[in-house]
Amino acid sequence: MTVSRALRDPDKVSVKTLNKIMAVVDRLGYVPDPAASALAAGKTNVIGVIVPSVTNNVFSDVMRGIYEQAEGSKWQIQLGNSRYSPIEEENLVRTFLSQKPAGLILSGLDQSEVTASLLKSADCRILQIMECGPDPYDMMIGFSHVEASMAATRHLLEAGYRKPGYIAARLDPRSQRRLQGFQNVAEEAGVFSASRVVTTPRPSTVTLGGELVADLLSKAPETDAILCNNDDLALGALFECQRRGLKIPEEFGICGFNDLEMMAAANPSITSVRTFRLDMGREAMRWMRNALSGIEPEEQVIDLSYQVIPRQSTARRARG
Amino acid sequence: MTVSRALRDPDKVSVKTLNKIMAVVDRLGYVPDPAASALAAGKTNVIGVIVPSVTNNVFSDVMRGIYEQAEGSKWQIQLGNSRYSPIEEENLVRTFLSQKPAGLILSGLDQSEVTASLLKSADCRILQIMECGPDPYDMMIGFSHVEASMAATRHLLEAGYRKPGYIAARLDPRSQRRLQGFQNVAEEAGVFSASRVVTTPRPSTVTLGGELVADLLSKAPETDAILCNNDDLALGALFECQRRGLKIPEEFGICGFNDLEMMAAANPSITSVRTFRLDMGREAMRWMRNALSGIEPEEQVIDLSYQVIPRQSTARRARG
DNA sequence: AATGAAAATGATAGCGCTAACATTTGTCAA
DNA sequence: TTGACAAATGTTAGCGCTATCATTTTCATT
Numbered sequence: 001m002t003v004s005r006a007l008r009d010p011d012k013v014s015v016k017t018l019n020k021i022m023a024v025v026d027r028l029g030y031v032p033d034p035a036a037s038a039l040a041a042g043k044t045n046v047i048g049v050i051v052p053s054v055t056n057n058v059f060s061d062v063m064r065g066i067y068e069q070a071e072g073s074k075w076q077i078q079l080g081n082s083r084y085s086p087i088e089e090e091n092l093v094r095t096f097l098s099q100k101p102a103g104l105i106l107s108g109l110d111q112s113e114v115t116a117s118l119l120k121s122a123d124c125r126i127l128q129i130m131e132c133g134p135d136p137y138d139m140m141i142g143f144s145h146v147e148a149s150m151a152a153t154r155h156l157l158e159a160g161y162r163k164p165g166y167i168a169a170r171l172d173p174r175s176q177r178r179l180q181g182f183q184n185v186a187e188e189a190g191v192f193s194a195s196r197v198v199t200t201p202r203p204s205t206v207t208l209g210g211e212l213v214a215d216l217l218s219k220a221p222e223t224d225a226i227l228c229n230n231d232d233l234a235l236g237a238l239f240e241c242q243r244r245g246l247k248i249p250e251e252f253g254i255c256g257f258n259d260l261e262m263m264a265a266a267n268p269s270i271t272s273v274r275t276f277r278l279d280m281g282r283e284a285m286r287w288m289r290n291a292l293s294g295i296e297p298e299e300q301v302i303d304l305s306y307q308v309i310p311r312q313s314t315a316r317r318a319r320g
Numbered sequence: 321m322t323v324s325r326a327l328r329d330p331d332k333v334s335v336k337t338l339n340k341i342m343a344v345v346d347r348l349g350y351v352p353d354p355a356a357s358a359l360a361a362g363k364t365n366v367i368g369v370i371v372p373s374v375t376n377n378v379f380s381d382v383m384r385g386i387y388e389q390a391e392g393s394k395w396q397i398q399l400g401n402s403r404y405s406p407i408e409e410e411n412l413v414r415t416f417l418s419q420k421p422a423g424l425i426l427s428g429l430d431q432s433e434v435t436a437s438l439l440k441s442a443d444c445r446i447l448q449i450m451e452c453g454p455d456p457y458d459m460m461i462g463f464s465h466v467e468a469s470m471a472a473t474r475h476l477l478e479a480g481y482r483k484p485g486y487i488a489a490r491l492d493p494r495s496q497r498r499l500q501g502f503q504n505v506a507e508e509a510g511v512f513s514a515s516r517v518v519t520t521p522r523p524s525t526v527t528l529g530g531e532l533v534a535d536l537l538s539k540a541p542e543t544d545a546i547l548c549n550n551d552d553l554a555l556g557a558l559f560e561c562q563r564r565g566l567k568i569p570e571e572f573g574i575c576g577f578n579d580l581e582m583m584a585a586a587n588p589s590i591t592s593v594r595t596f597r598l599d600m601g602r603e604a605m606r607w608m609r610n611a612l613s614g615i616e617p618e619e620q621v622i623d624l625s626y627q628v629i630p631r632q633s634t635a636r637r638a639r640g
Numbered sequence: 641a642a643t644g645a646a647a648a649t650g651a652t653a654g655c656g657c658t659a660a661c662a663t664t665t666g667t668c669a670a
Numbered sequence: 671t672t673g674a675c676a677a678a679t680g681t682t683a684g685c686g687c688t689a690t691c692a693t694t695t696t697c698a699t700t
Binding site: 100205 | 387
């Protein structure tokens with residue numbers, strides 16, 4: 001019993017015995033069995049993380065932040081990939097909950113009803129990431145996708161573009177909200193046209209960005225700028241415009257979303273909406289750790305906001 | 321006991337009892353406790369996966385393949401991020417082994433001595449991915465990085481380039497072997513010059529690709545082509561060359577490594593060495609599953625090879 | 641030195657499964 | 671119908687920890 005205490009909470013054991021115990025632990029190479037611990041304690045050190053994609057740069061940045069803050073702590077990350085499917089998400093939540101995790105981190109606001117009820121009755125902390133919205137299960141950290149794309153659209157209008165279009169692939173709930181933000185601002189400015197919105201259920205790639213722009217320009221040749229649902233599409237759009245000899249930013253403006261590192265390196269550099277993905281992962285894990293140590297936050301929702309980064313690709317009116 | 325059997329191995333139970341059991345399981349929403357199972361059985365359904373990076377596209381493709389093949393099976397993936405550090409890898413191996421995993425998938429050939437001895441005495445299947453080499457601990461699937469970069473270098477020479485350079489960031493062991501492959505072929509052809517090799521310990525980014533090319537061209541202005549250690553660098557190199565007004569492929573050839581999807585979409589499209597990352601992940605997990613079901617492979621090492629994909633960026637001599 | 645309270649340590653039971661073996665039931669040939 | 675054997679089911683013990691409570695030690699205070 002004293003050994004168990006020494007290993008889990010050294011302060012509860014006298015220095016003398018602690019040293020003795022540690023010496024023996026080292027000599028024997030003893031490592032506690034987490035399964036036995038989990039069984040006896042009825043809980044684990046596992047924090048489940050469910051993301052819709054492991055390949056998407058956005059989520060890998062978030063994961064990096066999470067892993068960074070988990071490293072060295074007693075918390076173990078268990079990663080699940082829901083592949084944008086609410087049903088797979090539901091299964092993962094079920095599997096994770098059966099492991100009696102200390103916490104669960106999952107993406108977005110749009111869980112299935114069953115998932116929602118599982119989460120509500122779950123005996124662990126729940127943290128939603130990627131998005132801000134009302135009614136968190138417990139904790140929530142992210143930003144408003146609607147507002148972010150509204151800001152980007154306003155930027156296009158301020159730069160002097162008057163026939164803006166929107167391209168998007170795989171419309172997950174967050175993408176839909178971004179499209180909504182675009183539509184909100186464009187409609188209010190009286191420059192919205194449904195024929196300048198091109199979407200596809202296919203997963204987004206750079207190549208697809210080119211194809212969507214080609215599609216858009218054949219349907220609505222008047223288009224003078226596009227807001228892209230993400231940076232891969234924006235890069236593909238840039239290449240396609242270059243192949244067509246379209247002058248960027250004079251004849252055509254391009255704005256991405258997320259501000260991946262390559263946006264600044266491109267030629268011309270590409271305007272994008274910066275999102276704080278690494279911070280989101282870091283803060284999420286830090287928050288979870290605190291909550292699990294009894295340090296409660298003041299707010300239930302943290303909004304990390306976003307930042308439009310204007311670059312050459314939309315500098316129609318004099319700008320770097 | 322019969323319930324336990326029914327849930328783990330339904331064939332061992334009569335159809336009648338099985339139905340009765342399942343009905344009750346459904347009604348009660350019973351879910352077995354994996355911790356208790358692990359403790360009693362002395363083993364788990366966990367397959368540990370250790371990768372050096374969760375952000376790098378290469379590894380995320382591999383992970384996608386692994387998750388894809390794990391999905392729906394009884395095997396649980398537990399992901400660890402060693403961040404290119406042999407010490408963190410060692411810690412992760414220790415942590416994973418304490419969980420009595422069924423298998424362990426890890427990257428490369430270059431484990432620390434301690435890690436190696438842990439693995440050798442481990443009571444689980446070991447699968448090395450990313451690279452082929454001699455002396456697998458158990459199973460191994462990947463390709464030869466030396467040969468792949470040798471082929472790429474030969475391609476540059478065949479395209480007519482005579483002053484090839486090499487740029488690389490963060491020289492992990494695989495990158496070093498790629499550089500070695502470049503050097504092998506370049507030296508044999510009598511076109512190697514150490515001044516045309518530029519490396520940095522910083523992690524690779526698109527921006528860095530541009531900086532490395534700038535660096536290279538200031539040190540060795542005669543350089544007429546580069547082999548890039550990966551595609552991010554190649555893309556950055558392309559942008560930087562465009563900014564300098566260098567004609568690609570006529571004045572300067574660019575070849576990447578891995579053939580990320582964006583290489584084909586770029587303008588001009590960028591030559592690269594295709595590696596079969598998704599397949600590697602899939603086959604790794606499939607192989608592991610088979611091995612754990614007693615189906616042993618014929619070989620201990622599977623070489624997935626590679627493929628040079630010539631594109632516009634190196635088409636100095638008439639080519640697409 | 642005696643006292644009491646806090647700190648440290650120890651004894652006991654049990655978490656929910658499964659391995660191993662024991663027993664019961666079913667099946668088929670003689 | 672019986673016996674022999676296989677299939678199905680049941681019994682028992684224990685995996686390695688931790689919660690809980692009991693006991694012992696420590697130490698400041700009188």
